[in-house]
Amino acid sequence: MRVALFVLLLLGTARIAQDPPKPDPAKVSFSRDVLPILKDNCHQCHSGEKPRGKIRLDDRDKLASLVVPGKSAESRLYRVLVAEDEGERMPRKKPALPAATIEVVRRWIDGGAAIDAGVARHWAYEKPVRPAPPVVKGARNDIDRFVIARLIKEGLALAPEASREKLLRRLSLDLNGLPPTIDELDANEDYEKTVDRLLASPRYGERMARLWLDLARYADTNGYEKDLTRTMWRWRDWVIDAFNRDLPFDQFTIEQIAGDLLPNATREQVIASGFHRNTMTNEEGGVDPEEARWERLVDRVGTTGFVWLGSTLACAQCHNHKYDPFLQREFYGMLAFYDHADELMIEAPTAETAKRREALQADLAELETQLHAPNEALDKAQAAWETAILEWTALDPEQIKSEAGATLMQAAETVTASGKNPARDTYTVYAPAALKTITAIKLDALGGRAPNGNFVLGAIKIQADGKDVAIARATADFSQDGFPVEHAFDAKAETGWAISPPLGKPHSAAFELKAPLESATTLVIRLEFQSPHAQHVIGRFRLSVTASTSPMHAPDDITAMARLEKRTDAQQKRLAAAYRGAVPALAAVRAKIAAAKKQLAEFVVPTALVFKEKSDGKRPTTNFRVRGGFLAKGDVVDSGVPAAYGQPIEGVDRLALAKWLVHPDHPLTARVMVNRLWELLFGRGRGESSEDFGTQGSRPTNPELLDWLATELITRKWSLKSLLKLIVMSATYRQSSTVTAALREKDPLNRLLARGPRVRLEAEAIRDSALTAGGLLVEKLGGPSVFPAQPEGIWDSPYSGERWMNSKGGDAHRRSLYTFWKRTAAYPSFMTFDAPSREFCTVRRVKTTTPLQALTLMNDPVYVEAANALAARMMKVTDERERIVLGFRLCTSRRPDDDEIDILLKLAAKRGWNAAAGVLLNLDETVTKE
């Protein structure tokens, strides 16, 4: 019995599938026995478009011409294998093939040389043809017909249906990633209703997203040395939402490959195009950005191959694919699609954040309307103000000094700095007093010398005829947040008045004196720029004085307008705005406006990494790379898809690629996806190569079922929920997973499916189950990633000050899916339970059983907390035996028997209830779906 070959639906590795051929003349099969020999030994030279010596062994007709059925001695194929002469013998320049191998070829030829399978065309590159389900007894649906037919061949039958509670647990974990609640266990819900309920739950999208995030190599950091944080959770939430609304898989694909290219793409569709932005980015100082981008492009082609095509396209980066009919050139054709996309970060507000931001904007608009509302009294007062702001006399300095050596030039009354631009400076202005009485001094700041045009006036100090003059108060037409004008006379040199944003406009500040100066002759005014901000020195300014008892002031551009007799409407408007911006009566409204603006500025809008097609209107192309090396540029390759799939592409851009992937005639996409869903429900995920449908992956052991399901998915308009329902409704799915020694012996990996699946839970589901049992789980859908407790010292990246800050409140108990994923230091318990680091596309998680897992479940504070919470829940039940029943049901979804209760009772008596609850969380059954 070649049991190993008949992997039911999943694909086994070549290692398992290719047992050494057992010579049995009657049974030598070309596809099973001979083809692998040809592939391993001959195809490297004798296949593809340009075979050595024009001898092609991967073509049915050419191969047939090399053999004479029944007569090995006359067959060229055989003769070259046994030739004595090394110049004649094949494989050339290599030792002769082992006698046993040659014997297989001989027996095949002598047995008639039947070619029972496509030679040039591997099965997976042919469009699936819908087979008719076999007629058998005991089937609930067509899936069972295929399974039962296979079991009959093996002399087996389906196992009996699992108990109701086991099935409920299996369904809940499979479809929602969480165990059932006590209420759900108690409710006698109809099976189909349960299925519908679970598929409709928002938890379904979270559960399915887990699978997709591994494929998409989703993480919250960039990877490599600095491994800095990136914001990508909007894409993750898009995935959850897409699963929840059962976005058909074809559309799901199109939006993720090319959502940005869809006509009138919505924001969500553009966010979806972030699928391929989940690649890593190295931000080390010495990285060549072009090379780093190149590596991301290479990753995108490989990942597209694994996720949609079940193909190892990545193998063709450096050379033509060794086993599958992909040319190196075709790898670059695929890469060209992605090479034509720019990488972009966009604002990606959620509906909620967008709404909140709009409300803030509306508030602000309302306040601004208030500020500028028609008001007769104010309009009258404005006329007086327009006169008042002109009541200043400019000082005409006699001498101006720069301590740090800047050149200060004076034209009319305005001073301009040039030449040396020192980090810090202090100007001293010596000027005749200009007025008999002086109540205030005004500074017109007309520009700063910082590269951005800003300045920080640290201090203004005034002396009149050698005596210090005290400042009572100051006003400015505008002050930067955190840099109020009062800071210019607060005795602190490091704080001061600044004017950003916006920059490039004139501003004015007036400093009112404590007591008016009478009959002063000379004023000495020091402007100090000693703040920590280098070069934040005023570059142009003018000083003025007034005798007004209620001085008003405005910046230069406003005073210029106030002087005009004829004003345009625009000028009139600006004057009014300046007045309303200065008049004390409106100070309260202005304060509210400032607060609203601040709130808006601080409003965090989530971002997302997306694609944007280059707008040069050209066909996507890229450069071939000799042997795959980034620096070894070859000629230009146009975008295109590998010919081997036999499916022409309509169009040349990424959108065309996306549509090609999900074309109903595409031979692979549907097969790959149904196989993945099947694996999700049944798979032990070990040894099976669901990433490789190529010639090196093993033949599907029940190709009819695979093809039937693939065509069914398309018939059901790519509805994943619908297909999942079909599978879980089958008798095959509902079998008990209990296994006899005999059956285990015959089929250790359950490939024949004569029993139900028994599989350890994934890392995330283990933590989620424990939180659920403890009643701690917070079911909140989506949002930024969270930081549940983890020990100190896990994060320790060079050149990154980022630290793990434990989330407070509910975020500590969110579903594991939302845990912040740092690539170089992923959440420890997930890694221990075989989660990948998400640095690359992971098609399948391998599962191991290790003592580190035991230590985690016993001692990780997350599990200790969950155990204590579970104990507290149990303690609410008075009867001790019933208490254990509750705990057992919360963890394993079943009732314990008396012996099990006794074991736990004994422990609780000796070590307390926290210990007993801890035991429950550690049970194999608790971390297993069975």
Place this chain on the structure above:
Amino acid sequence: MKQLTRRHFFAQSACGIGTIALGSLLNESLFALQDRPKAKRIIYLFMAGAPSQIDLFDPKPKLRELDRKPCPESLFKNERFAFIKGVPKLLGSPYDFARHGHAEVSRLLPHTAKIADDLTIIRSMTTTQFNHAPAQIFMNSGHHLIGRPSMGSWMSYGLGSENRDLPGFIVLVSGENAPDAGKSLWSNGFLPGEHQGVEFRSKGDPVLYLSNPKGVDPTARRDTIDAINALNRRHLEQVGDPEIETRIASYELAYRMQTSVPELMDIAKEPKSVHELYGTEPGKASFANNCLLARRLVEKGVRFVQLYHRGWDNHGTNAGDDIVNRLPKLCAETDRAAAALVTDLKQRGLLDDTIVIWGGEFGRTPMNEERDGSKFLGRDHHPRAFTMWLAGGGLRHGVTIGATDELGYNVIADPVDVNDLHATILHLMGVDHTKLTYKFQGRDFRLTDVSGKIVTKILA
């Protein structure tokens, strides 16, 4: 053979078809993989950040002669550097070298100089990567992109651990930070998770979650494990899944680790002479302590111990990363302990079948980097030539192979690339590097990827 080579950390129990047996099923060929091994275990002292070969092992008189002269254009034209811009100036080493038998060693490494007769020095290492994370990943996994299993994982996968209470691949970290590529460096890649490097930490629990929570003493832990396993055993009888047996065994192992690991990590009881040899101080997080721990771990049969000491990235942008102030400090932190490790292993007869490897991820330029006009002396990343040393089982001791040109820029004799080094190390462990494979994503992967030549010149 089977028992010797396939002992596993996780499956000493006689499970039928548990995880391990299944792994074996997939890798039946591995049982017969090991052939006449010269060494059984490896201690890899990874000097993360990349030490300067020109200031430590590869003296260049000509370079000193041309100190601060403009670099010949032929050397930097069309080259890609991490940071050097414009026409760089050559930088002779400020340090004198002395000959010790075959070796020429800088005065910065007096202890290493003393054990020169036990060393095999390769002055002709080359790599393809000139940024830290990719170069460290390459040096560990044979490929510059993250995702392949590291050398230690391959060893654990191929050869298992000889100690039932400890993992086969253990990592110890010291220095200013974790290494640049973080935990990716000891990733199992696509190999099963049990082959992941386990970090033994110098702060907190040596192994994550090793300590019981407050209020749970070892006898209480024993009672809970007994209850867990009693219930698991009952369930095993009912459902018949042998995976449960593996889980039962894993709890027993966890319990043993709770005792064995703290004992192992406690170096206080080592005699004074040992502390003097290594320069160790119990309770301190240091490279010296890690060297001593490494010896204790291999003594217990751990297959692969990897130490990381980060800080060798001596660009010369300030006094904290230059070759005048910082490099001597790094040498002082590591020289004595590294030499002590070799000496100690030799005294205990362990050096005969243990390999010690010392080196960084690439070399450093013969030119002064002078980033942004910095006045501090330092060197940029240099993939074309660097030095590593090895010691121990199966190696030709007391030889230096390879040479660089008179400025130390290019290798001119016996080039050894990263894959060659890996092939040679596997060979010393009795493993054919082309046969240690794992099928993933449709192809057979190996540590040496698609290349690797055994460096016969360094074999005994």
